Amino acid sequence: MIKLSNIQKVYRTSTIETVALEQVNLEIAKGEFVSVMGPSGCGKSTLLNITGLLDEPTEGYVTIAGEDGHGLSDKKKAAFRNRHIGFVFQNFHLINELNVLDNVELPMLYARGITPSERRSRAMRVLERVGLSHRMKHFPTELSGGQSQRVAIARAIAGNPSIILADEPTGNLDSHNGEEVMQILFDLNREGTTIVMVTHDDKLARQTGRIMRFFDGRQVL
């Protein structure tokens, strides 16, 4: 499902060169739930961004859902992300100017062949699934952290992607809300969605199918 070969990522400025990832080789099978762990700055988020085709590796190749990410045009990458990948961020990154329903509809705006009414009904369905159908007309600023993250998950799954890339999805939540969010992710994984989750929480990571540990840009386990 996901294959990273010889990935290296170097951030360069005029005075300094920082190696974020070095010689990363990994494979994630379809339907896996993988946790990525490691100390801050070890390259976990960079790995997720490269996997999700949001960032380019300095060297190496990403193959995802049978597609070689190398050399894809901006337009093709955007279309690929739209079809196959859903993102969940630690800081939720909801659009404050849009209400919950419009936020969830967002990925479908960029998808082909979905009518406005279909978009609406799909968004309502996923909101119901995350238990927030009663909040669909509210704006993100009116939601709690847990509710915001559930909206973010609804947005991530609204386009029916086969992969979810979650960057510390419970990092800003209390334990109760964190558990609720994890439960949704586990349910999605059970239904066949491949999930790659960056986390600092060892307890959460142990509940997932596999843990990959990183240190100084290298995979150590």
Added chain:
Amino acid sequence: MLLNYLKIVLKTLLQKKFFSALNLFGISTTVMIIMVAALVFDNHTAPRAPEVYLDKMLFVQRVKTTHGDDWITLNGVGLKLIDEYLKKIEPKPLMSASTTEVFELYASGRLQRKKMILTEPSFWSIYQFSFQEGRPFNLSEFSQHEPVIVISRMLRDHFFGSKAAIGQTITIRTKEYRVIGIVDNVPANCSHTYADAWIPYTAGAFDFVGSDDLDGGFSLDILPVNGQSSESIKMAMAESIRRLNIGLHSSDTKVYISGPENSMELFARGYADHTVFGGLTDYLVKWVAALLLFMMLPSVNLMSLNITRIRERASEMAVRKAFGASRMRLFGQLLTENIILTLVGGIIGLVLSVVVIHVFSYQLLGVDVDQGKVALGIQINYYVFGFALITCLVFGLLSGVLPALRMSKLNPAEVLKGGSK
């Protein structure tokens, strides 16, 4: 998709009230000023009844006489100059010499100053008046100095009410005239034809004919006919003036005429140095350049405001990218939003300009209010509205392209690392 953009624009406007007010103020004020300027320009240059050939016409309105280096006289055109030089050109276009007088009338409870045009028969061929009754004066009446008069509907109502007016006499400035025609009221902003009475200049209280002066109180209205070009008329008249100057007794004295000028040059003359004859096209070019510069200033200002505003939305743009928006799509979105915003500003500017035009119409169009608040033939026509619309779009594009381009190129990975809820 567009609905989504509209929601974003509306929310952004409401959430950032100060920015929005500043933004909209800049756009609407500029659009208003441009609209008013366009309307004033349109008013002076666009053909409309009775001045239906205004765009083809030429005018000689001023004579400048220089006596050596330090003595200049500026005046209207004298009949001698018109009859003996300007009208001698070949082939002849339609030409009519006119002057104006003011008379007083007690109407609507106050003393009003009304305008009378003293002209010649060709005037009625150059301008297309709508006669309700009667006819214009003819060459025979003109030659015979017959005291005949064509009056406006307003003047007919004032003197005769519902009674028949044709054949009756009216007294203006102690002289009696026989009414031979009644025309529709002319809008006060038709500067070449607006009056309430028209008489042969041979029948006025003052005898102009036979005056030896080259300058005087007349203007010459010229309508090219039979495919004549304006340039050929200008050249022929320049040649007439050259011959006139050669024949003058004093070698120190030189006579110049303004133009013949078209309606655009006449418009520019209103804003130019009165002693400058010629070169009015340069004035117009400067005007247009100033207008463009005027448009550029708020655009540059708006651009910097937009960069700030769009930067604040970096997280939104990154999320949109993550979920499938391509660079071109984001660019299109930001540009669309900007154009929507400028169109909103444009609509406010349009409303403001309508208000300003109606409140200050007499001042803007240079109509003498002492003549009574008579109807003006002004309206926001399609040309002016189109101009405003294009202005808005240019604004939107100028101020939106650069920020949109910059933002569409952002690296979502960098933005999504941090950020807030």
